[in-house]
Amino acid sequence: xxxxxxxxxxxxxxxxxxxxxxxxxxxxxxxxxxxxxxxxxxxxxxxxxxxxxxxxxxxxxxxxxxxxxxxxxxxxxxxxxxxxxxxxxxxxxxxxxxxxxxxxxxxxxxxxxxxxxxxxxxxxxxxxxxxxxxxxxxxxxxxxxxxxxxxxxxxxxxxxxxxxxxxxxxxxxxxxxxxxxxxxxxxxxxxxxxxxxxxxxxxxxxxxxxxxxxxxxxxxxxxxxxx
Amino acid sequence: xxxxxxxxxxxxxxxxxxxxxxxxxxxxxxxxxxxxxxxxxxxxxxxxxxxxxxxxxxxxxxxxxxxxxxxxxxxxxxxxxxxxxxxxxxxxxxxxxxxxxxxxxxxxxxxxxxxxxxxxxxxxxxxxxxxxxxxxxxxxxxxxxxxxxxxxxxxxxxxxxxxxxxxxxxxxxxxxxxxxxxxxxxxxxxxxxxxxxxxxxxxxxxxxxxxxxxxxxxxxxxxxxxxxxxxxxxxxxxxxxxxxxxxxxxxxxxxxxxxxxxxxxxxxxxxxxxxxxxxxxxxxxxxxxxxxxxxxxxxxxxxxxxxxxxxxxxxxxxxxxxxxxxxxxxxxxxxxxxxxxxxxxxxxxxxxxxxxxxxxxxxxxxxxxxxxxxx
Numbered sequence: 248x249x250x251x252x253x254x255x256x257x258x259x260x261x262x263x264x265x266x267x268x269x270x271x272x273x274x275x276x277x278x279x280x281x282x283x284x285x286x287x288x289x290x291x292x293x294x295x296x297x298x299x300x301x302x303x304x305x306x307x308x309x310x311x312x313x314x315x316x317x318x319x320x321x322x323x324x325x326x327x328x329x330x331x332x333x334x335x336x337x338x339x340x341x342x343x344x345x346x347x348x349x350x351x352x353x354x355x356x357x358x359x360x361x362x363x364x365x366x367x368x369x370x371x372x373x374x375x376x377x378x379x380x381x382x383x384x385x386x387x388x389x390x391x392x393x394x395x396x397x398x399x400x401x402x403x404x405x406x407x408x409x410x411x412x413x414x415x416x417x418x419x420x421x422x423x424x425x426x427x428x429x430x431x432x433x434x435x436x437x438x439x440x441x442x443x444x445x446x447x448x449x450x451x452x453x454x455x456x457x458x459x460x461x462x463x464x465x466x467x468x469x470x471x472x473x474x
Numbered sequence: 475x476x477x478x479x480x481x482x483x484x485x486x487x488x489x490x491x492x493x494x495x496x497x498x499x500x501x502x503x504x505x506x507x508x509x510x511x512x513x514x515x516x517x518x519x520x521x522x523x524x525x526x527x528x529x530x531x532x533x534x535x536x537x538x539x540x541x542x543x544x545x546x547x548x549x550x551x552x553x554x555x556x557x558x559x560x561x562x563x564x565x566x567x568x569x570x571x572x573x574x575x576x577x578x579x580x581x582x583x584x585x586x587x588x589x590x591x592x593x594x595x596x597x598x599x600x601x602x603x604x605x606x607x608x609x610x611x612x613x614x615x616x617x618x619x620x621x622x623x624x625x626x627x628x629x630x631x632x633x634x635x636x637x638x639x640x641x642x643x644x645x646x647x648x649x650x651x652x653x654x655x656x657x658x659x660x661x662x663x664x665x666x667x668x669x670x671x672x673x674x675x676x677x678x679x680x681x682x683x684x685x686x687x688x689x690x691x692x693x694x695x696x697x698x699x700x701x702x703x704x705x706x707x708x709x710x711x712x713x714x715x716x717x718x719x720x721x722x723x724x725x726x727x728x729x730x731x732x733x734x735x736x737x738x739x740x741x742x743x744x745x746x747x748x749x750x751x752x753x754x755x756x757x758x759x760x761x762x763x764x765x766x767x768x769x770x771x772x773x774x775x776x777x778x779x780x781x782x783x784x785x786x787x788x789x790x791x792x793x794x795x796x797x798x799x800x801x802x803x804x805x806x807x808x809x810x811x812x813x814x815x816x817x818x819x820x821x822x823x824x825x826x827x828x829x830x831x832x833x834x835x836x837x838x839x840x841x842x843x844x845x846x847x848x849x
Binding site: 276277284297303305306325329330332333334337340344346347348349357361405409 | 478481482485591682706753757758759761762764765766767841842843846
């Protein structure tokens with residue numbers, strides 16, 4: 248069984264029952280297998296990011312299920328959801344979202360420490376990850392001392408911190424120029440080749456090109472579901 | 475986590491410092507006022523100790539022990555009659571006069587006249603002499619003085635002090651006691667009465683044959699002498715604890731109010747800080763920080779602020795107590811006890827924890843997705 252995540256009739260309605268009701272996700276069923284590189288594309292407001300947030304257990308569906316590793320996460324308590332996010336999911340955001348007070352290596356260490364590992368273990372692991380993204384020489388730089396591309400690479404290293412089952416990236420190249428974007432895309436591709444499962448929400452055709460599976464969304468529905 | 479908390483509170487330095495000052499002022503007030511009330515308590519207690527075993531007799535409507543039985547007058551006839559009450563071993567009269575009053579402290583000095591033959595019943599009997607001797611039966615224009623009175627005026631043995639246009643030779647100086655005895659002037663009772671033109675005594679001590687009969691003798695005096703009032707140590711102790719409690723309640727109450735205002739400052743600072751850091755808190759939660767972790771982080775920050783404020787407050791309290799003693803030339807009695815420090819610090823930390831509770835709950839309840847959207 249190599250399914251990582253699946254959704255069943257996932258429904259998300261904002262302002263339910265009011266005049267400004269919005270159906271962000273309309274009974275979405277997708278399945279993601281181990282080793283997949285999934286690109287979720289579609290116009291703005293089509294529900295791509297909402298779907299990614301659901302997969303990442305950041306948001307609660309109105310109805311339907313998200314099943315990660317055979318666990319129905321909609322049944323879990325807040326703390327259990329937090330644990331799933333920490334142990335099974337890595338996030339990469341458009342705004343990088345590094346913690347400005349912490350250095351590159353401390354940012355990468357954060358999720359490891361949150362999972363209760365001790366300082367020496369977490370810093371050696373974090374250094375290893377910074378090597379993967381080729382930033383070990385920037386380990387003690389603060390986010391504001393790094394370029395956008397470097398910040399995103401730190402964020403990718405952070406997403407790998409607890410060796411997650413899946414990496415969820417929301418427009419990871421959205422704030423970067425095209426040359427830097429290429430580096431990030433290449434990095435994601437390399438990680439996929441190393442066996443990481445990756446789901447990317449993107450407008451970037453170059454990412455979509457690499458994807459092993461494309462999900463096109465329109466008006467909260469999955470339009471086609473290739474492969 | 476402590477590391478992250480420290481970095482967070484150092485991020486807005488001015489705001490953190492202002493918040494710390496708020497707590498510092500409150501805790502310094504508690505230490506300063508608390509030390510005064512502690513000093514007062516110890517003085518009163520040491521005064522009470524020497525009274526044990528006597529009945530104090532004053533005129534009926536005289537003021538309390540603590541303002542020197544102001545307005546009380548006992549005649550020699552009354553003293554003689556008291557000696558005839560059954561069970562009374564001795565009647566020991568004394569007189570008091572005070573120097574100019576210093577605001578917030580009391581009289582600059584107290585003149586205390588007693589019969590040197592009955593030295594054993596008087597305040598000062600247990601205080602060792604710094605130098606010289608005690609008053610003796612044949613003494614007339616001589617005096618034994620308290621440590622502060624001598625020190626602040628640079629008086630040494632054989633110097634003369636002037637009271638009511640008469641000169642008295644200093645024959646003895648008492649050791650320092652940290653009580654009001656440090657500002658005392660002892661005179662032989664007969665000389666004092668001549669010089670001050672007193673024909674009555676301020677009060678008398680009635681000494682019982684048997685200490686266990688003290689209450690019944692006091693009762694008899696109160697019944698037989700309608701103009702007099704007899705009080706035992708127990709009565710006075712009761713009166714004293716009432717006064718002490720009032721003083722404590724008042725001083726510490728005022729100080730606590732200012733500290734609580736400081737605590738509100740902590741709460742305000744932490745609420746602002748949580749609002750500014752919504753996004754970061756969202757990131758932490760997305761990365762796998764539990765609600766408990768977020769709550770603890772904010773609580774550690776607020777407790778650190780108030781602990782630092784508390785420590786500074788204790789330091790400022792020491793300085794202000796020291797200044798108070800210096801300005802009053804050692805006459806102000808203020809004692810900082812270890813308990814006062816410990817309770818003040820505990821109070822400071824509790825303010826931080828209580829002030830941090832609401833903001834930390836608010837931070838923990840942030841939904842990660844809402845917090846991430848907020849930019």
